[in-house]
Amino acid sequence: HNLLKNAAESISQHQRRHPLISIALSKEDDKAVLIVSDNGGSLTKSPSNVLSSSKPEGLGLGLLIVKAIAARHGGSFRLDVDDKRATACLTLPIPEDLNEK
Incomplete structure (x- = not known):
């Protein structure tokens, strides 16, 4: 929820000409991978690599x-940020009983 909310706030706050939020869910081995990216550009990294918010x-x-x-x-x-987009990647293990399906 937090990742989607941040992406939506980012693109509405910066009023991009062509706002875009991308969501992808995949399975890699025994892990679920959720990737949320947007082109709002509201995140920055400080020199100590701690994330901050412009909100x-x-x-x-x-x-x-x-x-x-x-x-x-x-x-x-993991969060990857450049001057055009922010991409959040959340990886969680799939429980064994669900991984077999």
Whole structure:
């Protein structure tokens, strides 16, 4: 939810001529991979590589919480940012009983 909300806020806040949110879900071995990207360009990385938000009401904690939840469940979270788009990649293990299906 947080990743989609951030993408929607980003493209509406920056009023891109052609706003775009892409969502992809795939399976890689025994992991589910969710990729959400947008062309809003509202994220920046500080020199210490800590994410911050350009939203006035933003605390800058949302993505750190996503990363902590992913790690707690044996997964990972990565964010790639450039001047045109932000791409969030959330990877979570698929439980054995679901992986067999």
